Amino acid sequence: MSTDTLLVRKDDLSSTRLHATADARLADGQVRVRIERFALTSNNITYAAFGEAMSYWQFFPSGEEGWGIIPVWGFASVSHSLHPGVAVGERLYGYFPMASAAVLTPERLSPDRLSDGAAHRSALPVVYNQYLRTRSDPLYTADTEDLQALLRPLFITSWLIDDFLDDNDFFGARPGAALLSSASSKTAYGTAFQLKQREGIEVIGLTSAANRAFCESLGCYDRVLAYEELGQVAADTPCVYVDFAGNASLRREIHTRFGNLKHSASIGGTHVDQLAASGAGKSLPGPRATLFFAPAQIRKRIGDWGGEVFGQRMVQAWQAFAARAANPRTPWLRVEHHAGGAAVQAAYAGVLAGRGDPRVGHILSL
Template identity: 55%
Template sequence: MPATPGLRFEVDTHDLRRTRVVETSDADAALPEGAARLRIAHFALTSNNITYAAFGEAMKYWQFFPTSEPGWGCIPVWGFAEVVESRAPGVEVGERLYGYLPMASHLVVQPGRVNDAGFMDASVHRRELPAVYNQLLRCATDPLYHAQLEGAQAVLRPLFVTSFLIDDFLVENQAFGASQVLLSSASSKTAYGTAFCLAQRRGTTSALRVVGLTSPRNLGFTESLELYDQVVSYDALASLDPGVPTVYIDMAGDAPLRQRVHAHWDGQLVHSCSVGGTHWQQLGSAAGLAGPRPVLFFAPAQVKRRAAPPPDGWGQEGLQLRIAQAWAGFVKHATEGRSPALRLVQAHGAEALTAAYLRLLQGEADPRDGFVMSL
């Protein structure tokens, strides 16, 4: 049994700049029957986690890992953990797991639906939340897991799954009749993962032109990815042809930018898809927009549709096979070559975690950096 209590990183849900690290009982309290104690080895911290915080209340992200004090929240992250104590049948000490975790040193889970692939955390407070976030996968049987790529997997895998599902959503809906896809926050990992999936259809009749919007600071990086047909800075939006039928994939959540995009394309904007909130300080209402009303893209809903048994869906195995095939190409693109898109930045401790979080929150992180953190 650990001699010291666990640690957890929390943020003020009303002012995301305020943070603290608190002690928890997850590392040293008596373990209930049927529960398992996990030591969190490391987790990724990306702009996706800023989105979780920005939409924490609306999308119930704060409910996954409740805190002891109102007004403070624990941002969910994706990462790896090891079972250090177990009173749950079928869950063994020493197992390595991948899944949705708190920014913390330890977590106590209530394993349910245990099988060869892993188990669900059936803790009472998680039972009404989307199942895709409650599953912990056994690394020993996970077809996407490679020990030497653990850092890259922590950073890119959850984002790429969302990218894959956005691409699939566009295919399923025949891109709403568009010939062009516009992605904001184009230097973000979810955006360029989506661009990667779209780029796989270049040269085919279903190919779409892919345009990335990004800040002047990230223009060079985004162009270097060679995934977009065109990259422009936000201040050059007016240079784009307003007559091209366009789908807008909004990773930024920037309300003034959304107004400009809708006004510029107006009748030629055939669908507006809200995904992220990297520009969290500019979030705002969709009231008064020209063109279609923005529709929130919720990845678990697309997972549920595609994981349904045939003929309605692909089935769980079919979905995982398709993701694995796409993932293999993407992770190679992101981690190999003369100038890889991903540069892992690994650090331990409260001070390092706070610094990385604030860099992402303030939009100051280098887009190549993928933070892999631990407490």
């Protein structure tokens, strides 16, 4: 058997190639999983854009200078096991390479999860090294795997952003507004879904004119404005800015316009062509743009609430969001499947370029 992998140039994310390698023999304690489906969203482009700064390239080293493997969220089944606690056929949800297979070294096994103990991952955030065993995962249902792969990791980030802002009383911007850029992105509208439930916060989505109607149709924004309509928000409004786009010029405009800007959070980078300039945040007026790191809020809340309560709250929030997103009358998402190397490359190129319908979610397999 062999493993197919999509490699991406670290210094030119538009440059990709497919690489096939023969499956190596497993060592004692290792398992091989076949990755059956994974999601591709703008979140994965963020992983690549911040690959060096945030160590995303380190999860699945390519072994080739200048080339990286983008991590993705998806489902896999164990095809070969030399670990007594992991059976062939077991299904796992978690963080995988953009490939057809992966080798894991399971450790810290429990009935509901295991961790990859590979040496090169030991210093990386624990949350990304955990794999959930679907047979006992409270969020898992077999008929919603596509929805879970596409929305679950993004919504967890959304839920944590909302919780972080509320935990800090919106940094003094309540009553006031939350400005969300790239409002059509899944992480942004997941955040809006949560923020909409908070008292005293007007949720304002900023998007391109082309995506305005889509964002309005979601019903989770109090107002949706095209980027050029930012002037419709009063300049003295107490507000927080949640930047999902990574657009440096938009960030500067917001920091310059709003003298009552209380907090500026940077989440990702869907506008890849603007990322090189995003480091200019140090010279901006107002609060310093701060990168939001979800694992830090997870650690804090598990410390505050305990792991069991944290899990219960997350499950409840996910179930409410998933039910709305998958509402058969007005679904927020339509899934498209792409199988094989050429189809995966084409889908990746489209997501990287920001092309396509925001209602479409891409599920890939190599």
